[in-house]
Amino acid sequence: MAEDTQGTDTPTTAPINVPDKPALEGLEDALTRRWLGEGTYKFNPDTTREQVYSIDTPPPTASGSLHVGHMFSYTQTDVLARYQRMTGKNVFYPMGWDDNGLPTERRVQNYYGVRCDPTTAYDAGYRPPAEPAKNQRDFDVVSRRNFIELCEELAVEDEKVFENLFQTLGLSVDWDLTYRTIDDKSRAISQRAFLANLAAGDAYMAEAPTLWDVTFRTAVAQAELEDREVAGAYYRYPFFTEDGEKIYIETTRPELLAACAALVANPDDERYQPLFGKKVTSPLFGVEVEVRAHPLAKADKGSGIAMVCTFGDLTDVTWWRELQLPTRAIVGRDGRIIGETPEWITTAEGRAHFEAIAGKTVFSAKEGVVELLAAAELLDGEPKKIMHPVNFFEKGDKPLEVVTSRQWYIRNGGRDAERRERLIARGHEIDFHPAFMRSRYENWISGLNGDWLVSRQRFFGVPVPVWYPLDADGNPDFAAPIVPSDAQLPVDPAADAAPGYEEAQRDVPGGFTGDADVLDTWATSSLTPQIVGGWSTDEALFAKVYPFDVRPQGHDIIRTWLFSSAVRADALQDSAPWKHAAISGWILDPDRKKMSKSKGNVIVPTDVLEEYGSDAVRYWAASAKLGADTAYEIAQMKIGRRLAIKLLNASKFVLNLGATENSVVSGDLSALSNPLDRAVLAQLSDVVQQATKAFESYDYARALQITESFFWHFTDDYVELIKDRAYGAAGEAEQASVLAALATSLDTLLRLFAPFLPFATEEVWSWWRTGSVHRAQWPSAVEIDGDTTLLATVGTALSGIRKAKSEAKVKQRTEVLSATITATDSLTTQLKAGLADLKAAANAREITLVAGDGDLTVSDVVLAPAEEPAPA
Numbered sequence: 015m016a017e018d019t020q021g022t023d024t025p026t027t028a029p030i031n032v033p034d035k036p037a038l039e040g041l042e043d044a045l046t047r048r049w050l051g052e053g054t055y056k057f058n059p060d061t062t063r064e065q066v067y068s069i070d071t072p073p074p075t076a077s078g079s080l081h082v083g084h085m086f087s088y089t090q091t092d093v094l095a096r097y098q099r100m101t102g103k104n105v106f107y108p109m110g111w112d113d114n115g116l117p118t119e120r121r122v123q124n125y126y127g128v129r130c131d132p133t134t135a136y137d138a139g140y141r142p143p144a145e146p147a148k149n150q151r152d153f154d155v156v157s158r159r160n161f162i163e164l165c166e167e168l169a170v171e172d173e174k175v176f177e178n179l180f181q182t183l184g185l186s187v188d189w190d191l192t193y194r195t196i197d198d199k200s201r202a203i204s205q206r207a208f209l210a211n212l213a214a215g216d217a218y219m220a221e222a223p224t225l226w227d228v229t230f231r232t233a234v235a236q237a238e239l240e241d242r243e244v245a246g247a248y249y250r251y252p253f254f255t256e257d258g259e260k261i262y263i264e265t266t267r268p269e270l271l272a273a274c275a276a277l278v279a280n281p282d283d284e285r286y287q288p289l290f291g292k293k294v295t296s297p298l299f300g301v302e303v304e305v306r307a308h309p310l311a312k313a314d315k316g317s318g319i320a321m322v323c324t325f326g327d328l329t330d331v332t333w334w335r336e337l338q339l340p341t342r343a344i345v346g347r348d349g350r351i352i353g354e355t356p357e358w359i360t361t362a363e364g365r366a367h368f369e370a371i372a373g374k375t376v377f378s379a380k381e382g383v384v385e386l387l388a389a390a391e392l393l394d395g396e397p398k399k400i401m402h403p404v405n406f407f408e409k410g411d412k413p414l415e416v417v418t419s420r421q422w423y424i425r426n427g428g429r430d431a432e433r434r435e436r437l438i439a440r441g442h443e444i445d446f447h448p449a450f451m452r453s454r455y456e457n458w459i460s461g462l463n464g465d466w467l468v469s470r471q472r473f474f475g476v477p478v479p480v481w482y483p484l485d486a487d488g489n490p491d492f493a494a495p496i497v498p499s500d501a502q503l504p505v506d507p508a509a510d511a512a513p514g515y516e517e518a519q520r521d522v523p524g525g526f527t528g529d530a531d532v533l534d535t536w537a538t539s540s541l542t543p544q545i546v547g548g549w550s551t552d553e554a555l556f557a558k559v560y561p562f563d564v565r566p567q568g569h570d571i572i573r574t575w576l577f578s579s580a581v582r583a584d585a586l587q588d589s590a591p592w593k594h595a596a597i598s599g600w601i602l603d604p605d606r607k608k609m610s611k612s613k614g615n616v617i618v619p620t621d622v623l624e625e626y627g628s629d630a631v632r633y634w635a636a637s638a639k640l641g642a643d644t645a646y647e648i649a650q651m652k653i654g655r656r657l658a659i660k661l662l663n664a665s666k667f668v669l670n671l672g673a674t675e676n677s678v679v680s681g682d683l684s685a686l687s688n689p690l691d692r693a694v695l696a697q698l699s700d701v702v703q704q705a706t707k708a709f710e711s712y713d714y715a716r717a718l719q720i721t722e723s724f725f726w727h728f729t730d731d732y733v734e735l736i737k738d739r740a741y742g743a744a745g746e747a748e749q750a751s752v753l754a755a756l757a758t759s760l761d762t763l764l765r766l767f768a769p770f771l772p773f774a775t776e777e778v779w780s781w782w783r784t785g786s787v788h789r790a791q792w793p794s795a796v797e798i799d800g801d802t803t804l805l806a807t808v809g810t811a812l813s814g815i816r817k818a819k820s821e822a823k824v825k826q827r828t829e830v831l832s833a834t835i836t837a838t839d840s841l842t843t844q845l846k847a848g849l850a851d852l853k854a855a856a857n858a859r860e861i862t863l864v865a866g867d868g869d870l871t872v873s874d875v876v877l878a879p880a881e882e883p884a885p886a
Contacts, residue, residue, distance in 0.1 A: 036662035067103035068559035073110030089635035096769035108191035113169035115535030130161035201504035228349025247397035264316030270323035281307035325416030422469035428462035443590035475532030481512035540578035630655035677757030691755035696800025731809030738854035808848035814872025830858035
């Protein structure tokens with residue numbers, strides 16, 4: 015049913031070498047070593063773009079351990095890769111490690127017990143303590159360079175563990191195609207892309223309100239936000255008009271009262287229309303603010319009029335920008351109220367009140383302001399307790415603040431309608447699997463409210479590759495950044511002198527200063543097609559793999575990784591980065607919650623792999639369709655293990671019956687003289703056609719289900735029915751016919767199962783074939799004049815007779831003296847074609863076929879008397 019164009023070496027016929035006791039144990043280690051040694055999955059660079067199937071493999075975060083969610087999604091990608099390889103594609107299947115950014119920093123801090131302080135001098139001989147201190151306050155303080163060295167050291171060790179586990183899982187990655195998002199090549203490409211964006215006007219610096227994580231002391235992008243329900247309370251207190259009228263507002267953030275820049279109400283709210291354009295005075299601090307109108311204000315929320323502070327949340331930012339309000343920031347980057355009383359607070363009483371909260375955390379400041387309001391009898395009623403969504407950094411544990419800071423941005427359509435529409439159109443150049451996932455991409459773009467903030471105030475990352483000249487007073491000229499030449503990349507402005515300057519001129523008047531920030535992790539990860547494909551470093555390779563054929567990834571990072579990659583490819587290559595996006599679902603725990611490290615409900619994959627084997631775990635993963643959230647099910651893995659074991663044992667039986675490679679038929683079908691043999695291959699040909707169609711639609715789960723269903727019919731019905739003929743009881747011609755059907759079925763089934771069960775199929779292949787099944791050709795459907803439902807009909811009849819024996823509590827080999835099968839005319843015709851095999855399998859002397867309506871039924875089964883035990 016398929017010509018073995020890739021998997022057969024000379025000699026063309028392999029000797030049969032079936033083990034006495036086939037087993038799954040030990041296959042992973044032995045076959046992984048063989049595949050690596052023989053280069054089974056190596057990409058051939060001597061190729062054309064038409065021959066290549068390129069995969070933009072997700073680089074896992076190398077910061078700790080993998081969990082079963084990784085096994086789930088990476089197996090689904092591997093199944094697709096193996097199928098494409100068997101169709102003749104030259105598969106470009108790399109693996110990267112995403113080892114820069116906050117996850118690695120946090121792991122290094124806790125693992126070694128260190129904290130980074132950029133002002134600390136580098137210690138060339140530093141080694142961390144053997145045991146980290148229990149309290150973070152007692153961690154060693156190290157230089158930025160020492161900290162980066164520790165990050166790189168631990169990341170490399172983690173990556174070795176990851177690679178070993180992925181190999182055990184059977185990923186058919188070309189392990190010569192690996193990269194790290196912090197290695198020299200990745201840093202250079204990331205910086206080159208940023209500088210290209212800067213030159214094109216797609217990257218810019220701006221001082222603006224920025225979401226800020228006070229724990230990590232870094233800016234956070236919109237895509238990294240996470241809403242969490244937290245307890246809060248509405249506090250109601252008044253502002254005062256010129257004639258002393260009280261205008262009550264309700265807020266969850268009274269600590270920002272001193273930062274109030276205006277009150278805002280809906281323009282259609284008649285209660286406040288007389289106040290628009292007039293001034294009111296804030297309580298405690300005595301600052302005049304204007305009452306403004308804006309459609310975002312909700313008349314039915316609280317008192318209907320809102321206190322606009324700079325900044326309480328992103329809505330405040332919108333009001334501040336669109337109403338051109340003054341900036342009155344009082345929260346610093348450390349999450350505390352600034353120490354110096356702001357200049358807009360001018361009254362003695364107001365300044366005294368501010369001094370009472372200066373330097374406090376926002377939590378303590380809230381308590382302080384509420385106490386001051388209560389003491390002045392300005393609180394109206396008791397606070398109304400609520401649960402409400404608050405913005406958090408997805409990796410943080412404290413609510414985000416909004417602070418004003420100077421940051422780098424890349425244009426992403428958040429402020430540009432034309433670019434937004436262009437990026438939405440890019441999404442239509444990509445086939446999403448499943449198709450409805452495209453709407454998540456489009457909805458994210460439509461909801462953007464600003465450009466992509468890409469600078470981060472961290473240490474272990476790709477440095478922003480710019481310096482700034484200092485004037486005579488030592489102030490940086492941010493409008494005239496100094497950029498490196500392409501040949502200098504990668505650079506570290508914190509360690510390398512600016513072009514045209516000496517190191518001695520760093521941070522002195524008339525000299526230069528380096529940008530201290532690093533690029534957001536996504537700013538580098540968004541370039542994985544460019545990094546692994548060789549953009550700007552190997553243009554010949556890039557032309558053979560780009561745009562990539564597929565980006566596999568989770569649906570939760572469509573807004574981050576997928577979208578940011580589309581942004582970069584649009585700007586750099588004027589194209590979509592891939593032809594397909596294969597979107598996997600989440601793994602859910604028994605409570606139907608997503609499994610993740612942060613939730614603490616993950617399961618370590620090594621335990622599962624050791625207990626059930628890689629093929630069993632792969633079966634579970636491949637049984638789930640793309641985009642489907644799937645429960646972690648041991649039961650499904652047990653089914654997969656049973657299938658793999660059955661494949662070993664059934665293959666052993668078939669080969670021991672005498673099937674050989676020479677028995678396999680493809681073009682010349684003349685050896686198939688028996689209708690049942692032709693029927694099983696016709697049915698298998700239909701399976702091949704359906705499985706191929708499913709794979710081409712990225713529906714590998716359907717391909718597995720179709721193949722598995724046929725396999726069980728093949729082993730439970732066909733193999734049982736033809737045993738007598740296979741042993742030669744019906745003559746040489748009938749034996750040759752059944753061996754041809756058995757060998758061809760086994761050959762085809764091994765190829766169909768190969769993407770899903772790579773270890774079991776390779777093991778069986780080695781018993782009777784040369785080369786690797788994973789380099790064999792994907793089976794093709796053949797025209798054969800067989801009845802595709804014949805096997806099912808005869809199998810049903812056999813099951814009916816077996817059931818009668820079971821109910822009589824006799825052995826299955828007990829002779830049937832006679833039986834009657836009632837069936838329709840069409841089913842009777844089928845039974846006649848398989849009657850000889852049916853009688854042999856059932857050990858029946860006579861089977862009478864009777865025409866009737868309805869379903870096939872077996873009746874009047876007369877069994878031979880049980881044999882009397884021989885006398886002693």
